[in-house]
Structure formats: C-alpha cells, structure tokens
Amino acid sequence: VTLSQEKDRHECNNLRVQNAKILTKTSLVSAVYKDENPLQLTIPKLDDLVHVCANMGPATDLKFLLRETMGRISAVSARVNELSFLRTKFVTKIGKMIKTNRPFGGEDQEVVCSMKEGITVVLRLTPDCPNIGGSIYVDQIVGVGGWEPRFLNGVKDKINGLRFRRPIDIMTVLESEISHLQEETGFNLPKTPEIPGRNKS
Numbered sequence: 001v002t003l004s005q006e007k008d009r010h011e012c013n014n015l016r017v018q019n020a021k022i023l024t025k026t027s028l029v030s031a032v033y034k035d036e037n038p039l040q041l042t043i044p045k046l047d048d049l050v051h052v053c054a055n056m057g058p059a060t061d062l063k064f065l066l067r068e069t070m071g072r073i074s075a076v077s078a079r080v081n082e083l084s085f086l087r088t089k090f091v092t093k094i095g096k097m098i099k100t101n102r103p104f105g106g107e108d109q110e111v112v113c114s115m116k117e118g119i120t121v122v123l124r125l126t127p128d129c130p131n132i133g134g135s136i137y138v139d140q141i142v143g144v145g146g147w148e149p150r151f152l153n154g155v156k157d158k159i160n161g162l163r164f165r166r167p168i169d170i171m172t173v174l175e176s177e178i179s180h181l182q183e184e185t186g187f188n189l190p191k192t193p194e195i196p197g198r199n200k201s
Helices: 047-053 060-086 149-160 167-185
Strands: 002-007 015-021 027-029 040-042 091-099 107-115 119-125 136-143
Touching: 015 047, 015 060, 027 060, 040 060, 047 060, 060 091, 060 107, 060 167, 107 167, 119 167, 136 149, 136 167, 149 167
Parallel strands: none
Antiparallel strands: 002 015, 027 040, 091 107, 107 119, 119 136
16 A cells, blocks of 8 residues: 655644555455356555545544555455355355445445345445444345245344344355245245346435
8 A cells, every 4th residue: 555645734744644545456356266257356446535534633544544444455355255155155146336425435335146945135245344243234135926025024124133244144044034934934936036126225
C-alpha cells in the first residue's frame, strides 16, 4: 500500500492522509480450490477509506486506513477460498460488488445458490465476510412448483438470526431446514429452480 499525505492547514507539523492505493496485484484467485474456471475476486479500491479519513484527526486517520486496508485484504483473500468451496457443493452464481452507505466504507456482494429442492437463495455478503459472525445473510429466497412464500420466509428469518460468517455453513444449515420443512408439510420436490433478480432498493 502506498500513502500520500499533506500538511494540515492549521497544524503545520501534522500530516493528513490524502490518497492511498494498493501497489501489488488486486485480483485474487483461490490457492486451495483450483479448477478450469477459477473464481477471481478483486480487492476494492481504497478511495472510500480515504474519504472517511477526512473526518479524523492526524495519526488517527493513518491508523484507521492501515487497519481497514489490512482487514479488507484479509476478507477478500478468505472469501475467494470460501466461495470456491461453495461452488463445489451448490450451483452458484457469483454476483458483482455493490456499493453501500456504511460509515466505514466497503462493498457488499451477492451470491446466488440453486438447491435441488427447487429453491434459489440470494446471499448477501457484507465487507467483513467471512471474517466476522453475522457478515452473511439470506437476502432473498424463492421456490417453484408450489413452495409457499410464508414457509420460505420463515426459514429465511430463522437462518438470519443465527449470525453466520461462512457461505457454506449458511447453505448447509439452510438445506437442513428445508429438509425438515418438507417432512413437516409433506411437500414433494419441485423440478426447476429460478434465479430471482437483485433487489433494486
């Protein structure tokens, strides 16, 4: 990471963060799960962190920037392995990064998983995923062939209350909950899942 600083107008002895960028390669692929079409994720630019630094005092801004940058690199490095593993277990579509209004910057990411039960799940990964509990949740869940939304939404609410951090964990528990729901309702397996569009709001 390279930093550019400028003198504070009011305190000539203090330097302020003005710019920051990562000099090394920002595109990461899994070092654990390799296939013919490897998943590639990109570490987001640091402009949003620099913007937050503008509201902080000297030295505090630099500490914040370094801490958040290292956390960002760590999260993306771990996430590329987690999502690569998820693709070995579920039919998975890796979505693009989505800008958020969080006070400390960062971007969310959508991941769409199709289940054999005729259910498609849209996962939302926050910037800290998979390093912190509660950093991933079910954003949408839809089914075909007769699944009632009220049943699926009940499963969604239950799953989101458990505060997961790993995509494979949330999908494994979700799969188990759907299996239990089938036993309780006597519901037969639908055939074809559908992929819901991203929530525009």
